[in-house]
Structure formats: structure tokens, C-alpha cells
Amino acid sequence: MLGWMKRYALVLGGGGARGAYEVGVLSYILGDLAASLGRPIGFDIIVGTSSGAINAAFLASGARDPAACVEALAERWRQLHVQQVYRLDFNRLWRAPLGLIGRRSARHDVGLLSSEPLRRMLEEEMDWASIRESVRCGALYAVAVTATEFATSRNVIFFEGVEEARQRWSYNMSQVRPVATELRPEHVLASAAIPLIFPPVEVAGRYYLDGGLGQQSPLRPPLRLGADRILAISLRKRVPAEEAERIVAERSGRPPTWAQVLGKTMNAVLLDRTEQDVARIERMNRLLRWGQQEYGEEFNLALSNRLGPESWVPYRDVPCLGVSPSEDLGCMAARHVRPEHLSAMEDGTGRFLRFLSVVGSSSESDALSYLLFEPSFIGAMIDLGMRDARSRHDELVGFFAD
Numbered sequence: 001m002l003g004w005m006k007r008y009a010l011v012l013g014g015g016g017a018r019g020a021y022e023v024g025v026l027s028y029i030l031g032d033l034a035a036s037l038g039r040p041i042g043f044d045i046i047v048g049t050s051s052g053a054i055n056a057a058f059l060a061s062g063a064r065d066p067a068a069c070v071e072a073l074a075e076r077w078r079q080l081h082v083q084q085v086y087r088l089d090f091n092r093l094w095r096a097p098l099g100l101i102g103r104r105s106a107r108h109d110v111g112l113l114s115s116e117p118l119r120r121m122l123e124e125e126m127d128w129a130s131i132r133e134s135v136r137c138g139a140l141y142a143v144a145v146t147a148t149e150f151a152t153s154r155n156v157i158f159f160e161g162v163e164e165a166r167q168r169w170s171y172n173m174s175q176v177r178p179v180a181t182e183l184r185p186e187h188v189l190a191s192a193a194i195p196l197i198f199p200p201v202e203v204a205g206r207y208y209l210d211g212g213l214g215q216q217s218p219l220r221p222p223l224r225l226g227a228d229r230i231l232a233i234s235l236r237k238r239v240p241a242e243e244a245e246r247i248v249a250e251r252s253g254r255p256p257t258w259a260q261v262l263g264k265t266m267n268a269v270l271l272d273r274t275e276q277d278v279a280r281i282e283r284m285n286r287l288l289r290w291g292q293q294e295y296g297e298e299f300n301l302a303l304s305n306r307l308g309p310e311s312w313v314p315y316r317d318v319p320c321l322g323v324s325p326s327e328d329l330g331c332m333a334a335r336h337v338r339p340e341h342l343s344a345m346e347d348g349t350g351r352f353l354r355f356l357s358v359v360g361s362s363s364e365s366d367a368l369s370y371l372l373f374e375p376s377f378i379g380a381m382i383d384l385g386m387r388d389a390r391s392r393h394d395e396l397v398g399f400f401a402d
Contacts, residue, residue: 007141008400009227010043010059011219013274014050014212015235016194016370018329020378022055022233023074024385025323029231030067033389033396041400042066043231044141045161047221049211052233053145053191054122057183060143060160061130076125077378084121085373086113086198088349111199112352113371115189122185131183135161144221146211147190149177150200155215156208158187161225169224176220194266194370219277219320227318229399230281234274234324236267262356263330263366278322285317321399326388329381333369336377 012022034041042063048056055073062069134140142161149156157178159165169178181187190201190208200207222230256264291299304314337357342350356368369377389396 006228007044009045009222011232012048012052018235019051020381021385024382025389028386028389063134063140145191147208148213150207230320278320330366334365
């Protein structure tokens with residue numbers, strides 16, 4: 001990839017089980033789209049948050065053969081079950097309120113669910129050494145996963161890449177701390193530690209939570225790492241103002257349930273701001289193109305020099321393309337939940353998911369959409385991702401034209 005004229009970056013948002021949608025989008029791009037272009041497609045820079053961090057690490061390990069890698073990743077997602085990702089036991093349920101009143105015995109259970117099954121899967125099934133090999137052989141420029149530092153609420157970027165990537169991001173910013181490292185399971189688990197749902201994760205003596213908490217600018221890492229083009233996959237459906245008003249009219253009337261409040265809170269706190277970031281960068285691109293037309297090719301450099309140390313990366317025209325779900329994933333989760341599957345779960349996990357599946361009058365279950373790692377829902381999201389990418393075929397062809 002490093003020999004290509006342009007350096008392509010992939011940004012993967014977070015959202016628990018919603019991450020299956022990203023796999024569907026990439027399955028179309030690296031499969032059917034690459035076939036129509038008559039050449040393989042790959043990414044030099046891969047950045048992920050939360051479940052996007054899991055996908056990013058897997059894709060980085062298979063960067064030498066992206067098409068085969070995403071095919072294997074899709075197959076693994078389709079086989080996932082809740083028990084392979086997390087578990088709940090009743091001890092955690094009764095210890096959680098005790099922790100609120102200061103009982104010492106409950107202070108370490110700062111999370112309703114245990115992510116130990118996911119840790120085992122990352123340790124046993126992920127080839128972490130292949131990330132280093134992908135970097136060494138030139139198939140990958142850099143891979144990064146984001147987390148939120150508990151003590152400071154800073155956005156922390158754990159990244160691995162070539163020496164040039166390390167030099168590009170060799171200093172801290174006020175609310176961003178880059179950490180060059182060899183990626184391991186704990187970095188991905190830290191990125192995916194949804195607050196109060198999963199416990200904070202310790203990495204090198206510091207505790208971290210989900211990367212979506214402190215990440216106000218999802219596209220900052222690829223820009224700082226020198227991306228020339230950015231493909232960003234979001235897990236939030238874009239809702240125009242007119243549609244938003246229609247939804248309010250349809251769903252108003254009944255007070256929300258606990259599960260609905262939890263789901264909307266998770267949406268507001270965790271889902272990425274990719275759409276806003278893409279729009280911001282496109283506005284800057286238009287400004288830079290105007291400046292070059294008016295003042296010549298040196299406009300970008302002059303602008304960067306004028307801003308001095310405040311300009312953390314030279315200004316460049318960086319085309320960005322965002323892909324997001326055409327359907328509400330919370331509504332999809334409500335349609336695909338299978339009560340008989342939840343009842344068959346042996347521990348308290350099934351009861352917890354049944355609680356989240358109470359959809360009320362809105363026919364949606366946002367909280368459930370983060371945690372429903374079950375084949376029916378996952379398969380539907382992968383298929384939706386493929387359809388949405390297919391509908392953007394012409395835009396994607398233009399994006400990858402080089």
C-alpha cells in the first residue's frame with residue numbers, strides 16, 4: 001500500500017454489536033467493488049474505536065490480504081453469540097447498588113457485565129504478531145485504537161506503525177495523548193469498555209474507558225498520521241430535520257422506559273461524531289481549493305505557517321467519504337431479538353437482555369443494539385452494510401480512483 005500515490009485511511013466508529021455493520025460495508029468494498037475496479041483495495045491507515053477497535057485490529061493483522069481478511073472477519077461475526085463476548089451473573093447485579101452506597105466489597109465491580117469472554121477470544125483468536133508483520137512488510141502504515149483515560153478524560157490514541165508514523169505524532173496535545181506501542185488485547189478492551197456496562201480496563205497502570213467518550217474529532221488520528229483520503233464508517237443513522245420531527249410525532253405520548261433512557265444515553269455519549277467531522281473537513285477542503293484558485297499553490301503552506309504552532313498538521317485538501325446506516329439499528333435490534341434464545345441462556349445475561357428488549361411504543365431498542373451479539377441481528381446488519389455500500393457504488397469508485 002505504501003507505494004500508492006495516495007495514502008488511504010479507514011475510520012471505524014464504535015457501538016458494540018453494531019460493529020457488524022462496518023464488516024458488511026467493507027465486505028462490499030474489498031470484494032465486489034475491488035472486482036469492478038479490477039484491482040485489490042486496501043487501507044494504509046486503520047483507526048477504530050470500541051467495537052471498531054476490534055475490527056481495526058483484525059483488519060490490520062490481515063493487511064497483506066484485505067479481501068480474505070474481511071471475508072474471515074464477516075464469517076467470525078456471523079458465528080458470534082453473547083456468551084463469547086460477555087457474561088452477567090447475579091452477584092454483579094446485587095453488588096452494583098452496594099457500590100453506590102460505599103460498600104468496600106462492591107467497589108471493584110464497576111460494570112454490570114464481565115468482558116472476560118471477549119478477552120479470551122482476543123487472546124486466542126487474534127494474531128497480534130501479524131500486525132507487526134503487516135507494518136514491517138509495508139502493507140500497513142499505521143493502525144490506531146482510541147480510549148478515554150479515566151483520570152483525565154483525555155482521548156488516548158494507542159497506535160502502531162512505521163517510524164515515520166511515530167514521528168508524525170510524537171507529542172501530546174491538551175486533550176489528546178498519543179501512545180506508540182505494540183497493540184495487544186488490553187488496548188482493544190480499553191477502547192471497548194462501555195461505562196457502567198463493562199468495567200474500566202487497566203493498561204500500564206492507568207485505567208481506561210470506551211474511546212467514544214472523549215473523542216470529539218474521530219478523524220483527527222488519520223489526519224495527524226498523514227492520510228490523503230479518509231473513508232469513515234459511522235454506526236449512527238443520519239436523520240434529516242424533517243424525519244426527526246416525524247419520529248417525534250410518532251413516538252411521543254408515553255413516558256420512556258428505563259431501557260430506552262439507557263439506550264438514548266449510550267447513543268448520545270458513545271456514538272461517534274463522524275458526520276460532523278466529515279462536514280467540517282469538507283468545508284476546510286472547499287476553503288483550501290478557493291485559496292489556491294485565488295492566491296496560487298502556496299496558499300496551503302502560507303496558511304499553515306501563519307497559524308504557527310497551533311497548526312498541529314499542515315493544511316491539505318483531504319477528501320472524506322462517510323458511510324452510515326440507512327436504517328435505525330435500534331429498530332433493527334427490536335425486530336431481530338429472539339426471546340427463546342435469551343431464555344435459553346443459563347446465567348443472568350438472558351434476563352438482562354430481556355429487560356433491554358422492552359421496546360414500549362417506539363418499536364426500538366437502542367441499548368439492546370449494543371449488546372445483542374446474536375446471529376440473526378448480526379447477519380442483518382452485515383447485509384445492511386453491504387446494501388448501503390452497494391448503493392454508494394459510484395461515489396466509492398470515485399473515492400478509490402487513483
